[in-house]
Amino acid sequence: MGALYIFSWICLMGLCLFQGNATLLEDKQALLDFINNMRHSRSLNWNQTSPVCNNWTGLTCSADGSRIIAVRLPGIGLTGPIPANTISRLSGLQILSLRSNSISGRFPSDFSNLRNLSFLYLQYNNFSGPLPIDFSVWRNLTIVNLSNNRFNGSIPSSVSNLTHLEAFNLANNSLSGEIPDLNLPSLQQINLSNNNLSGIVPQSLSRFPNSAFGGNNISFGSTSNQTSSYINPNSGPYLTSKKSGRLGETALLGIIIAACILGIIAFTSLMIVCCSRRKSEDAYSGKLQKGEMSPEKVVSRSQDANNRLFFFEGCNYTFDLEDLLRASAEVLGKGTFGISYKAVLEDATTVVVKRLKEVSAGKRDFEQQMEVVGSIRHPNVVELKAYYYSKDERLMVYDYYSQGSVSSMLHGKRGEDRTPLDWDARMKIAIGAARGITRIHMENGGKFVHGNIKSSNIFVNSEQYGCVSDIGLSSIMSTLAPPISRAAGYRAPEVTDTRKAMQPSDVYSFGVFLLELLTRKSPIHATGGEEIVHLVRWVHSVVREEWTAEVFDIELMRVPNIEEEMVEMLQIAMTCVVRMPEQRPKMPELIKMIEDVRRIDSQNRSPPGNRSESSTPPPTATGRESQVSE
Numbered sequence: 001m002g003a004l005y006i007f008s009w010i011c012l013m014g015l016c017l018f019q020g021n022a023t024l025l026e027d028k029q030a031l032l033d034f035i036n037n038m039r040h041s042r043s044l045n046w047n048q049t050s051p052v053c054n055n056w057t058g059l060t061c062s063a064d065g066s067r068i069i070a071v072r073l074p075g076i077g078l079t080g081p082i083p084a085n086t087i088s089r090l091s092g093l094q095i096l097s098l099r100s101n102s103i104s105g106r107f108p109s110d111f112s113n114l115r116n117l118s119f120l121y122l123q124y125n126n127f128s129g130p131l132p133i134d135f136s137v138w139r140n141l142t143i144v145n146l147s148n149n150r151f152n153g154s155i156p157s158s159v160s161n162l163t164h165l166e167a168f169n170l171a172n173n174s175l176s177g178e179i180p181d182l183n184l185p186s187l188q189q190i191n192l193s194n195n196n197l198s199g200i201v202p203q204s205l206s207r208f209p210n211s212a213f214g215g216n217n218i219s220f221g222s223t224s225n226q227t228s229s230y231i232n233p234n235s236g237p238y239l240t241s242k243k244s245g246r247l248g249e250t251a252l253l254g255i256i257i258a259a260c261i262l263g264i265i266a267f268t269s270l271m272i273v274c275c276s277r278r279k280s281e282d283a284y285s286g287k288l289q290k291g292e293m294s295p296e297k298v299v300s301r302s303q304d305a306n307n308r309l310f311f312f313e314g315c316n317y318t319f320d321l322e323d324l325l326r327a328s329a330e331v332l333g334k335g336t337f338g339i340s341y342k343a344v345l346e347d348a349t350t351v352v353v354k355r356l357k358e359v360s361a362g363k364r365d366f367e368q369q370m371e372v373v374g375s376i377r378h379p380n381v382v383e384l385k386a387y388y389y390s391k392d393e394r395l396m397v398y399d400y401y402s403q404g405s406v407s408s409m410l411h412g413k414r415g416e417d418r419t420p421l422d423w424d425a426r427m428k429i430a431i432g433a434a435r436g437i438t439r440i441h442m443e444n445g446g447k448f449v450h451g452n453i454k455s456s457n458i459f460v461n462s463e464q465y466g467c468v469s470d471i472g473l474s475s476i477m478s479t480l481a482p483p484i485s486r487a488a489g490y491r492a493p494e495v496t497d498t499r500k501a502m503q504p505s506d507v508y509s510f511g512v513f514l515l516e517l518l519t520r521k522s523p524i525h526a527t528g529g530e531e532i533v534h535l536v537r538w539v540h541s542v543v544r545e546e547w548t549a550e551v552f553d554i555e556l557m558r559v560p561n562i563e564e565e566m567v568e569m570l571q572i573a574m575t576c577v578v579r580m581p582e583q584r585p586k587m588p589e590l591i592k593m594i595e596d597v598r599r600i601d602s603q604n605r606s607p608p609g610n611r612s613e614s615s616t617p618p619p620t621a622t623g624r625e626s627q628v629s630e
């Protein structure tokens with residue numbers, strides 16, 4: 001009897017295990033059916049023979065390995081409609097992210113089978129047609145992002161049944177009709193902006209800011225005809241009142257005549273100013289272009305008001321644009337965003353002037369961005385000292401870092417002239433850069449993105465810690481580095497697709513920078529046979545073949561007892577360059593991870609927030625900067 005019991009128990013367990021495997025096999029088949037029936041420009045390592053869990057890109061299995069619970073495939077070039085009866089067979093699915101692809105067609109009706117879905121990210125695709133009528137089938141939905149598609153029709157009232165909903169984003173679609181009453185206490189974020197919605201914002205959503213409903217024909221609060229506040233895509237919030245009557249005809253005529261006279265005066269003065277400014281700026285640009293400055297006076301004092309260098313508070317420089325124009329200048333290099341010059345002023349002050357090309361932002365946006373950048377004071381961030389804006393010329397002024405960038409330290413001199421960077425130096429550069437980027441990410445309510453992390457933008461401060469430069473340019477410039485360029489080697493895969501840098505893409509670039517520090521290889525380099533090598537792919541292939549030691553810079557291999565630390569740093573770098581942005585660590589975590597590899601020194605281990613307001617150490621610079629220590 002006992003034996004029979006044990007036998008049946010074993011059978012039962014066997015059946016369970018078999019069933020578990022069967023479900024996973026079914027999930028695997030559903031995914032293969034999906035990917036084999038959908039165009040995608042990136043190849044995936046999904047093949048029939050390899051195990052799904054821990055192996056296939058973009059998937060997460062349940063803890064017991066019996067089901068697939070997350071599919072994350074952002075920015076892999078998926079094109080066309082989602083094939084029916086594929087993804088919808090993953091009945092254990094909780095997270096689905098197919099954002100930043102080119103998926104078209106309607107919202108798949110069979111997604112109603114995904115009863116466990118909690119997080120749905122389909123933003124930045126080409127979905128069209130109406131939203132699903134019955135949202136209540138997904139009782140667990142917590143975050144829904146369907147923004148930046150072409151969905152039309154109205155917002156279904158069934159959304160109000162999603163009691164777990166915390167974030168709901170339908171921005172930038174073509175939705176119309178009125179906003180339903182969404183009495184959802186857990187809802188923390190909503191964005192319905194830039195649709196064709198009309199009517200009023202229901203009371204249940206009045207706690208959200210106006211910007212959540214901008215770009216629609218929605219009115220707020222009172223429904224009375226007397227006064228209501230409208231939000232219009234072009235003009236922003238404004239008040240209209242039915243009481244305001246029409247202007248009398250005489251008054252109107254008076255205004256038109258006055259406007260004409262003023263217009264003529266303004267036009268004439270503008271022409272005079274433009275002609276004289278154009279002359280002086282052309283002369284200035286010409287000198288910078290030639291990489292030389294003559295002592296002749298290029299801008300007259302009377303024009304200083306229009307040609308003013310804007311210095312940030314606390315900057316101890318006393319020169320003006322005129323002095324800068326008289327300085328002797330030498331081209332340091334041509335970057336993605338312009339040319340950088342080393343300028344030595346008459347009193348021996350040495351600065352770097354970056355002359356920007358193709359700024360896409362207007363004057364106001366440019367100035368605002370400069371204000372943000374100029375306000376960042378941190379030992380691991382290269383300070384922007386001053387800027388200049390005119391119609392034809394935009395300049396940024398920094399301290400000159402005489403040791404050159406980390407790029408030139410790693411790849412610059414060859415042979416006997418070369419001073420190798422030892423392990424300590426590289427660790428200090430890594431930790432400093434991590435702290436600098438973390439500080440930059442704290443700006444703008446924790447949303448600021450650097451967008452151009454690379455070794456030629458990282459210098460060392462007076463304490464030899466990494467120091468990050470070139471902040472805030474990627475968002476105001478229209479240029480993107482060409483696909484085969486050193487800059488492109490740092491670019492996260494999703495940035496190539498969406499052309500939009502985010503904080504996780506900075507983390508990716510930082511990971512590439514760490515790999516560069518460890519290998520002393522450029523992110524994109526040609527081998528003897530002219531073959532283009534991508535550093536991330538190369539490191540992956542070497543590590544996969546278990547030749548880890550081969551990865552490291554030969555100069556480091558000579559140093560005793562650092563192998564373990566190098567391997568730990570390699571692991572950290574590899575976590576930064578994973579394909580899925582949401583799987584990359586955040587910058588503050590990276591500081592901790594790197595600090596844990598080696599206790600560099602206690603003085604430099606305080607969190608960046610505590611250190612940002614401290615007296616800024618100067619760079620290892622020539623010129624007149626005072627040498628205040630960190």
Ligand SMILES: Nc1ncnc2c1ncn2[C@@H]1O[C@H](COP(=O)(O)OP(=O)(O)OP(=O)(O)O)[C@@H](O)[C@H]1O
Pocket residue numbers: 332333334335336337338339340352354398399400401402404405452456457469470487
């Ligand atoms: N403050 C500085 N001190 C010393 N050298 C600098 C300074 N700023 C830039 N450089 C160097 O000048 C050269 C040109 O810099 P620039 O920033 O214009 O281009 P980049 O870093 O090569 O590319 P990108 O424009 O994409 O940042 C680079 O070698 C850079 O390291």
